[in-house]
Amino acid sequence: METNHERISAAVKKVLLELVEERASQSSGPSGIFETIDEAVETAVAAQKRLLELTLEHRGEILAAIRKTALDENERLSALSVTETGLGRYEDKIRENILCASKTPGVEDIEPRAYSGDHGLTLVEYAPRGVIGALTPITNPTGTLINNTISMIAAGNAVVFNPHPNARETSIQAIQAFHRAIVQAGGPPGLIGSVWKPTLDTAKQLIEHPKVNMLVATGGRPVVNVVLRSGKKAIGAGAGNPPAVVDETANIRRAAISIVNGASINNNIFCTSEKEVIVVDAVADALIKFMLETGKACLLTPEQARSVTTVVVTADGKINTSFIGKDVQVILKEIGMTLGADCRIAIFEATRDHPLVWLEQMMPVLPIVRVSDVGDAIGFGVEVEQGNRHTAVMHSNHVDHMTAFARKVQTTIFVKNGPSYAGIGLGGEGHTSFTIAGPTGEGLTSARTFTRVRRCTLVDSFRII
Numbered sequence: 001m002e003t004n005h006e007r008i009s010a011a012v013k014k015v016l017l018e019l020v021e022e023r024a025s026q027s028s029g030p031s032g033i034f035e036t037i038d039e040a041v042e043t044a045v046a047a048q049k050r051l052l053e054l055t056l057e058h059r060g061e062i063l064a065a066i067r068k069t070a071l072d073e074n075e076r077l078s079a080l081s082v083t084e085t086g087l088g089r090y091e092d093k094i095r096e097n098i099l100c101a102s103k104t105p106g107v108e109d110i111e112p113r114a115y116s117g118d119h120g121l122t123l124v125e126y127a128p129r130g131v132i133g134a135l136t137p138i139t140n141p142t143g144t145l146i147n148n149t150i151s152m153i154a155a156g157n158a159v160v161f162n163p164h165p166n167a168r169e170t171s172i173q174a175i176q177a178f179h180r181a182i183v184q185a186g187g188p189p190g191l192i193g194s195v196w197k198p199t200l201d202t203a204k205q206l207i208e209h210p211k212v213n214m215l216v217a218t219g220g221r222p223v224v225n226v227v228l229r230s231g232k233k234a235i236g237a238g239a240g241n242p243p244a245v246v247d248e249t250a251n252i253r254r255a256a257i258s259i260v261n262g263a264s265i266n267n268n269i270f271c272t273s274e275k276e277v278i279v280v281d282a283v284a285d286a287l288i289k290f291m292l293e294t295g296k297a298c299l300l301t302p303e304q305a306r307s308v309t310t311v312v313v314t315a316d317g318k319i320n321t322s323f324i325g326k327d328v329q330v331i332l333k334e335i336g337m338t339l340g341a342d343c344r345i346a347i348f349e350a351t352r353d354h355p356l357v358w359l360e361q362m363m364p365v366l367p368i369v370r371v372s373d374v375g376d377a378i379g380f381g382v383e384v385e386q387g388n389r390h391t392a393v394m395h396s397n398h399v400d401h402m403t404a405f406a407r408k409v410q411t412t413i414f415v416k417n418g419p420s421y422a423g424i425g426l427g428g429e430g431h432t433s434f435t436i437a438g439p440t441g442e443g444l445t446s447a448r449t450f451t452r453v454r455r456c457t458l459v460d461s462f463r464i465i
């Protein structure tokens with residue numbers, strides 16, 4: 001039966017979608033949102049040229065205005081995102097947006113390099129690509145938009161977004177807000193843009209548009225493959241299935257807290273979040289005990305785990321998308337369980353062949369697999385990561401164990417002794433990115449990713465030592 005919250009969400013969603021339809025019938029304006037992809041791209045081409053006429057200092061001011069707007073609008077956009085998409089948690093969206101607004105690098109990321117020697121001076125500069133076409137996901141619409149907007153403009157580009165159709169109102173509102181900030185800071189109108197009704201058709205038009213110089217896809221494997229087949233320079237940020245491996249040398253309490261926090265942030269929809277735990281048998285009981293002691297996890301019996309699996313995995317072995325990103329209370333209600341509001345994640349012991357060990361569930365239901373020793377744990381961790389080369393986590397105090405797993409799993413992000421999100425800069429060192437380019441190898445993207453590298457050589461002069 002529908003809960004009160006679900007009924008209200010459905011009603012709000014209907015109103016939001018009607019609002020978009022109504023706006024779409026209005027004419028294109030200086031809001032950054034256009035009737036057609038062609039209009040958005042043509043405007044972006046002109047805007048990008050104008051951006052290059054501004055100083056780098058001015059570009060920095062534009063970025064500061066976008067960051068400020070992202071923070072000022074955070075509560076509104078986070079609430080809208082949760083309501084419209086039905087995914088994630090409001091308080092975690094707030095953290096996501098603060099992270100992206102504050103830890104996405106700006107123009108400092110494109111600082112030039114220089115070589116000087118007997119033959120003079122060579123300068124290597126990071127030049128813009130031009131107009132970027134960016135496809136953004138339903139899972140983190142606002143974080144990705146903040147992060148991509150800052151990175152792409154910092155590199156001197158314009159960007160036309162084709163957001164996920166089911167996150168369109170949130171995305172359009174975010175793009176409009178950033179567009180306003182850009183123009184108020186003296187930037188050119190149309191530097192970022194989108195269309196009123198993003199669809200798979202408009203995505204195709206964007207991908208194929210002759211004036212789009214670079215494509216960036218943040219999403220599942222299919223969309224990454226689409227941009228890779230485009231014949232254009234493309235950055236693909238795809239799916240993962242991050243394992244968290246725990247060995248007998250780990251600080252088990254710390255591992256338990258980290259896994260509960262990392263796997264439950266935004267109801268597990270971050271591509272980096274722990275999707276299964278692999279623990280050495282000798283410490284498995286302690287790990288589960290400490291996870292429960294956090295007060296944020298509940299342990300399912302084997303029977304409950306079987307029932308919930310039939311709910312969240314379809315008969316043909318796929319994730320039931322209706323439960324992606326939902327609160328654990330909503331999921332477990334399906335099997336007649338009522339949980340307190342503090343619970344953020346359900347955990348259960350699973351066999352190696354359990355579907356949730358292999359599927360990217362993106363919901364707060366976490367399988368825990370016991371293995372005999374660390375060698376087995378590492379080997380199985382590599383298997384379940386399935387060559388995505390995305391993210392892996394290890395809890396251990398043994399340098400050789402950590403080195404062995406990192407070498408074998410070959411992921412873009414490898415987090416040791418902390419929650420997975422430390423790897424994207426939340427409570428870990430380094431900048432953030434919500435476009436983690438594993439398939440194409442750029443890693444955590446930043447301004448420099450969205451550039452062309454150019455070299456300028458002056459022969460026999462300007463060596464000053």
Ligand code: NAD
Nearest residue numbers: 136137138163164203219220223237238239240271435436
């Ligand atoms: P999705 O692939 O369904 O959608 C992503 C974007 O691609 C959307 O804008 C969508 O409209 C577009 N799209 C999808 N199929 C397309 C096609 N055939 N042609 C053109 N455009 C297409 O992904 P999602 O459900 O929004 O996001 C969740 C997935 O994304 C998960 O697998 C998650 O791991 C992954 N993800 C990866 C990263 C990363 O940085 N690597 C970040 C966020 C999400």
